[in-house]
Amino acid sequence: MMDAENKKVRVAAVADIHVTDTDKNKWAEYFKEVSRKADVLLICGDLTNTGDESEAQVLCDELKSCTIPVVAVLGNHDYEKGRQKLIRQTLQNEQVHILDGEAVVIEGVGFAGVKGFGGGFDNYMLSMFGEDAMKAFVQEAVDEALHLDRALARIDQQHEHLKKIAILHYAPMLETVIGEPEPIFPFLGSSRLAEPLIRRQVAAVFHGHAHMGTLEGTLTGGVKVFNVAKPVLLKAGYEVPFYIMEI
Numbered sequence: 001m002m003d004a005e006n007k008k009v010r011v012a013a014v015a016d017i018h019v020t021d022t023d024k025n026k027w028a029e030y031f032k033e034v035s036r037k038a039d040v041l042l043i044c045g046d047l048t049n050t051g052d053e054s055e056a057q058v059l060c061d062e063l064k065s066c067t068i069p070v071v072a073v074l075g076n077h078d079y080e081k082g083r084q085k086l087i088r089q090t091l092q093n094e095q096v097h098i099l100d101g102e103a104v105v106i107e108g109v110g111f112a113g114v115k116g117f118g119g120g121f122d123n124y125m126l127s128m129f130g131e132d133a134m135k136a137f138v139q140e141a142v143d144e145a146l147h148l149d150r151a152l153a154r155i156d157q158q159h160e161h162l163k164k165i166a167i168l169h170y171a172p173m174l175e176t177v178i179g180e181p182e183p184i185f186p187f188l189g190s191s192r193l194a195e196p197l198i199r200r201q202v203a204a205v206f207h208g209h210a211h212m213g214t215l216e217g218t219l220t221g222g223v224k225v226f227n228v229a230k231p232v233l234l235k236a237g238y239e240v241p242f243y244i245m246e247i
């Protein structure tokens, strides 16, 4: 048990892979390479391009080349056709964990995941005010933050000293969306997601969604945030787009 706790775990992370029906055989080499370099792979949402279960099936077939555990959250694209449950069912097996307010422990590290939502950042964060539609928009981000907090709490309750990693699709901070057009910042994430991450002292946060954002950011208290959207990694010079972190 001591050995397992002290061993370094190599975590690979990517987001926004947007798998399409024509992606057959295009991902196998990628997953083989990740499996050689890491002990666990995180995919932070937008697994499919149009939210169709046929795309999830292509990804599922490609993942047969992946020999390490996979932890993922869904993204807004995976919700596009209202088939997110089917997508989850298609992908979920003993090797692939799709988290939506849940947590899983792999190799002595706790992973908590939610999709997250928009609403904006810091002083410009949308508040619970006005029309019902506006309140519902804010409520979605509040709920996602609560689910994230609960998932992190579950790791703490079960295993007191485990390191925790959070997986989101939407950004929990402004810093990692910089590079996107400023008018769409409120749709890229919400500061509401940051509060549980800071309070529960996660070791790192991975997200995507902001394809033109910035790779690294730091929350209050030193919590590291990584926007691992595939286009961000490619732009940062990663030839095979996955970020590696040892924990």
Ligand SMILES: [Fe+2]
Binding pocket: 016, 018, 046, 075, 077, 209, 211
């Ligand atoms: Fe995306």
Ligand SMILES: [Fe+2]
Binding pocket: 046, 075, 076, 077, 169, 208, 209, 210
């Ligand atoms: Fe997205």
